[in-house]
Amino acid sequence: MDKKIKILFIDREHGEYLLIADILSQVRHVEYQLTWCNQLEAALPKILSQDYDVVLLDYYWGGSSARDLLNAARVQACQTPIVVMTDEMETEVDREAIRAGASDYLIKGQIDCELLERTLRYAIERKLTEQHLARLAHYDPLTDIPNRILFRDRLEHAIRLAERDNTFFTLMFIDLNGFKQVNDNFGHDAGDAVIRICAERLSNCMRRSDSVARMGGDEFTLLLQNIENNTDVAHIAQKVIDSISVPSQIGGYEVVVGCSIGIAMYPQAGRDADTLLKNADLAMYKAKQEDGSSYCFFTDAMNQDVRRQLRLESDLRKALKKEQFFLEYQPRIDVNTGRIIALESLLRWDHPERGILSANEFVAIAEDTGLITAIGYWAIRQACTDLKKLHAVFGEELVMSISLSVRQFKDDRLVQEIATIFSDTGIQAGDIELELTETSFMENIDLVSLCMRPLSFFGINFSLGNFGTGSSSFLHLQRLPITAVKIDSRFMAELQRSRNDRRLVSAMITLARNLGKIVVADGVENDEQKEWLAQSGCDHMQGNYFAEPQSLDEIFALLRGNLLSN
Numbered sequence: 001m002d003k004k005i006k007i008l009f010i011d012r013e014h015g016e017y018l019l020i021a022d023i024l025s026q027v028r029h030v031e032y033q034l035t036w037c038n039q040l041e042a043a044l045p046k047i048l049s050q051d052y053d054v055v056l057l058d059y060y061w062g063g064s065s066a067r068d069l070l071n072a073a074r075v076q077a078c079q080t081p082i083v084v085m086t087d088e089m090e091t092e093v094d095r096e097a098i099r100a101g102a103s104d105y106l107i108k109g110q111i112d113c114e115l116l117e118r119t120l121r122y123a124i125e126r127k128l129t130e131q132h133l134a135r136l137a138h139y140d141p142l143t144d145i146p147n148r149i150l151f152r153d154r155l156e157h158a159i160r161l162a163e164r165d166n167t168f169f170t171l172m173f174i175d176l177n178g179f180k181q182v183n184d185n186f187g188h189d190a191g192d193a194v195i196r197i198c199a200e201r202l203s204n205c206m207r208r209s210d211s212v213a214r215m216g217g218d219e220f221t222l223l224l225q226n227i228e229n230n231t232d233v234a235h236i237a238q239k240v241i242d243s244i245s246v247p248s249q250i251g252g253y254e255v256v257v258g259c260s261i262g263i264a265m266y267p268q269a270g271r272d273a274d275t276l277l278k279n280a281d282l283a284m285y286k287a288k289q290e291d292g293s294s295y296c297f298f299t300d301a302m303n304q305d306v307r308r309q310l311r312l313e314s315d316l317r318k319a320l321k322k323e324q325f326f327l328e329y330q331p332r333i334d335v336n337t338g339r340i341i342a343l344e345s346l347l348r349w350d351h352p353e354r355g356i357l358s359a360n361e362f363v364a365i366a367e368d369t370g371l372i373t374a375i376g377y378w379a380i381r382q383a384c385t386d387l388k389k390l391h392a393v394f395g396e397e398l399v400m401s402i403s404l405s406v407r408q409f410k411d412d413r414l415v416q417e418i419a420t421i422f423s424d425t426g427i428q429a430g431d432i433e434l435e436l437t438e439t440s441f442m443e444n445i446d447l448v449s450l451c452m453r454p455l456s457f458f459g460i461n462f463s464l465g466n467f468g469t470g471s472s473s474f475l476h477l478q479r480l481p482i483t484a485v486k487i488d489s490r491f492m493a494e495l496q497r498s499r500n501d502r503r504l505v506s507a508m509i510t511l512a513r514n515l516g517k518i519v520v521a522d523g524v525e526n527d528e529q530k531e532w533l534a535q536s537g538c539d540h541m542q543g544n545y546f547a548e549p550q551s552l553d554e555i556f557a558l559l560r561g562n563l564l565s566n
Helices: 014-025 040-048 067-075 091-099 113-138 148-165 179-186 188-205 230-244 273-288 300-319 363-369 372-394 414-425 438-443 445-458 474-479 489-494 499-514 527-535 552-565
Strands: 005-010 032-037 054-058 082-086 104-107 169-177 211-216 219-225 248-250 253-255 258-266 294-297 325-334 340-351 355-358 399-403 432-437 461-467 484-487 518-522 540-542
Touching (some): 005 113, 014 113, 067 148, 082 113, 148 211, 148 219, 169 188, 169 273, 188 253, 340 552, 372 399, 399 461, 414 445, 484 499, 499 527
Parallel strands (some): 005 032, 432 461, 484 518, 518 540
Antiparallel strands (some): 248 253, 325 340
């Protein structure tokens, strides 16, 4: 070999690296470049980079092995030969490593310069021969992407991995629309050019971990690893449609084709290769019944759900500009005085087709798309504007509670934006209480804690909503600037039926009061609940028993009546 041989050496021991380097230095007429990688989890991108001619891999890493790394390299069509090393001969490891894709097997204590040089050379030459034969057998000659045989192998391997690791993947079956007309009108050479262009575009849509194949004629398949969210799959399908539909210049003519996509998700649409391929094909034919390019999930339930979500997402993007959002307010009552001491702002969406939607029907989509940030700032500004109007009539004792999404905490402009809103509306920071749910708070404790302190220093109060449904610790409740906890409304319904729930709520009230927190009961629906909560030491209450969520005008009328009655 007249070129420099680049070797990736994967072993946690630096001494082993130095030993192999010394052995390689004894080989004449061949120059080696040895690169050391001492972290198994960082090895896969290096192996797949095609920057190396051969890989030397230590098989044992403490209590684990490199079997999963070998399998991952094989699934992702690794082009670099891998030689496995162990401290002593083990027949089972030998067979296991070879099955997983290793080219050869070495015992560390028996390695000398002649054996190492021959093993590396044979591994490289054998890999080149294998690749040439495999390409002839497993790749489509027109497009140079995997053919039906190789794709079937990858699909079956993906099923085995998904069964073992309890993971998910998605199969897409793609059929070109208008391809027959291209062949009829421009000839088969133009048709071949379209197939090559579409194959290249599909390849460009994929990640390294995904697979694309030509099944024959004008049919392609995509295998998408580790995607379980229906909406994400739908976005990829639309991306494929948009890419395929771009006009192409072929033989001086502008040629346009579309595509129909059938989507089968493992395991919902099947647990074996035949079933998944059949159901993806059926879904594709259903997609073909639509006008133009389209995609269809195998199950009607999934299909309807995804399309509803995507329509809602599209409508959500327009809602702010079209001023379709509005706020309603639910009063919070002081148990001792019976007076309204705070309002909770509740986001609503006046959807042009579906009517009034409460926040729990669209906030999750807003968070997934990032739209919650802009919507959240609008809600804070509107609530502050309305609170200023209320203060002008009823004095400045009234507090406004506003829900804050964890996604908003990730916005670097949060503190500055809130300060700007306060300045613009004339609201004092102490007049505002920002509410976080217990579950989202605990899932993002470090981020939330970091952002709470400057806002608290600014004068803003915090409350912890849905208290009792998460797992917040005494330490967090004590150390973080949380002034109030809000007992989740789901506990209220069981107070009259379940002694255990009454004990649980009583314990939560006692805990919160011992930590110096104001206790707010949410979802109070009747007089019996109200009396029991008051006797148990609850400070504030809200719910339909006192008042349903109302418009600003209705709140004005309610506050006037509350003043007269007190």
